[in-house]
Amino acid sequence: MKLSNYPLRTFKDAPSDAELISHQLMLRSGLIKKLASGIFTWMPFGLKVLRKIEQTVRKEMDESGALEVLMPTIQPSELWQETERWEDYGNLLLQIHDRHDRLFCYGPTHEEVITDILRKSVKSYKQLPVNFYQIQTKFRDEIRPRFGVMRAREFLMKDAYSFHLNQDSLEEEYEKMGQTYETIFKKLELNFRKVEATSGEIGGSVSHEFHVIAESGEDEIAFCDDENFAANVETLDSKNAPNGGELTYARGIEVGHIFQLGDKYSKSMKLDVLDSSGKNVNPYMGCYGIGISRIVAAAIEQNHDEKGIIWPKAISPFEILIIVLNDKNDSSVMDHALKIYQELKTDGVEVLIDDRDERAGVKFADADLMGIPTHVIVGKRGIEQKKIEITSRRTSEKRDVKMDEVIKHLKD
RNA sequence: CGGGGCGUGGCGCAGCCUGGUAGCGCACUUGACUGGGGGUCAAGUGGUCGCUGGUUCAAAUCCAGCCGUCCCGACCA
Incomplete structure (x- = not known):
């Protein structure tokens, strides 16, 4: 590409509403433009970076055996009533009425939709396990969007959902996804840590987060490399690692989160399959997210100097x-x-x-x-x-x- | 949602307190000189001062309401 054909220019001064260095550099170099609070356009060079991250994630997900789909961004409220998450999510949902006054939301996540797909198409244990993923724009009407694309309301996310006949199968896939995430973040040349975490609104029991280490991170994590232990401090009730080792503290940007959800959704939405003995069972479910657009900002937080951005080779435009x-x-x-x-x-x-x-x-x-x-x-x-x-x-x-x-x- | 800022050409800001011709830097246009780390000179383009209402002979400036946006806190990839 020839820069003489590119009409946009760079800025010496960042807009005064940009606080984080990554946000300032993204605006100064013209990667993004803000349209409204937490809502951004990806300009040509920014989009190139986004696509590279997306491709890296897609390649490793495909490699893991997961199947790519593209679900609708708009979801009917009835599905969310089934799991009682319409109330739980509350104002985080951007609500939309169609011309018939039927209530929808712009999807912030897709457990309900994918579970609905499964209950309409999977009847036998022979069709499991399966892992569907998509790379798609999400909308969460955050209480307070901030830091540019770091905590945007509209953002690009890779979300995956797996279904299993039993807990063992779920754990196997959970481990595989953990490994896949390690590979992805290594390929993206990020300094990151996998940590134990709490599950929040999504539900379920076991979960791990992947954090890019950065001063500006919104979470505090603690780790002990000797014991191969790391956790979000939210989950800690001790000042030491499990075997008494000393903890190191750092701030992190959450770029990935994996969960074992169990049968919460398959039960509430009545997804069942016949097992080998002909008995109806509710499959176990796992879900696995990566904040694609957030990674762009996280990568810059980790790779810049006083003059500007220093792209890792893997994601440079x-x-x-x-x-x-x-x-x-x-x-x-x-x-x-x-x-x-x-x-x-x-x-x-x-x-x-x-x-x-x-x-x-x-x-x-x-x-x-x-x-x-x-x-x-x-x-x-x-x-x-x-x-x-x-x-x-x-x-x-x-x-x-x-x-x-x-x-x-x-x-x- | 509670607390605190801020809204003046594309970006950064001054002017507001004390009402009276809208200003500076960057960027942009044209020309000349220049030419290996944001160059110099000259001449220009571009603004309903967030919106609505009020006070006043007169409002960017004073008053009220609204909107937008950012920061701090409770929620999240």
Whole structure:
């Protein structure tokens, strides 16, 4: 992509209503635009990041054997009456009336819908276990939205729901999902911890959260790496780890949560299947969430400096940024830059070229703000010496390489 | 929902107390010079001062109500 074709620009000043550094940087670099409190548009570069996270999650979920579906965002209130969650959720539900005055809500989660699907289509134990997931926009009318996409009302979430004949099968899938989450957050290059947690409104008994470690996190977690123990402090009633080990405390951003729900939903919604002895049983259920859009903010909280964002390679909107400098009076500079750009594109590299008519300072400042991992600097000065500079956004490490060896170096 | 801010060109702010021509920085447009870390000079574009009502000869400014938005607390990926 050519920056000269991109009409948006960056900002030196963040809007005064942005408090968190990730929120400020997302607005300054034009990743998102606020429409209303807790409701954001994902602009082109922000959307690229979102899609990368989504793809990573999708790939690992598919790998785990889960099946992707897409459920409706709008849900009839009657389903929620069955589980008595219409009252429990209360004002968190964004309520909608259709033209016939039938009451709906914009889905904040989908236990009821998926359970309804199962009771209409699954009758035999032979159809279990099964795990359905979706990546979808949710709406929760939060009491207080804050910190940009970190706690938005409208947000993108991966939610998965598994159904099992018995507790053993549920526990097996729960473990598998835990492993899948570990893989996902490692691939996203996040510093995270899996912790014991409470279950909240969703219900059920066992649950674990996945927290990205960050000063700005809304939760406090405690862990003891020696004992391989970690928990949300909400769940702790002791100052020590189970075997007496010393706890380390940190703040965390909850980006994933897995639950064993048991038969709460299958019972209240009368989902039953025949087991091998011909007896009706209520399946056991698990649910597994990942806050896709929240991860964008969490990743920035963990990867930035005073100049801007420093994207992990796995989620950067582009792999390489070519910065063209001082090309006004020497068309060979742009020619060389475009040649590199084309070759990279042909090789399937996601490359952005700053071919705008801007001064060096502006381009460097924007490059640092946008945080693409690798910068390739093509300028008059280098071209005259048949050299091109490659720098790392994260380490600032610079190396001059011969002009005709650039592609080779970039592929290493 | 309780407590506290804030609403003035796209962004950051001043002006309000003490009513009388709407201002600054950034950004944007044009030109010249410049050209490897947000450059200089010159000339410009852009604002029903959140909304409604009230007071007044006159309201961004005073009063009332409403709306929006942010922060602190109770809830959540």
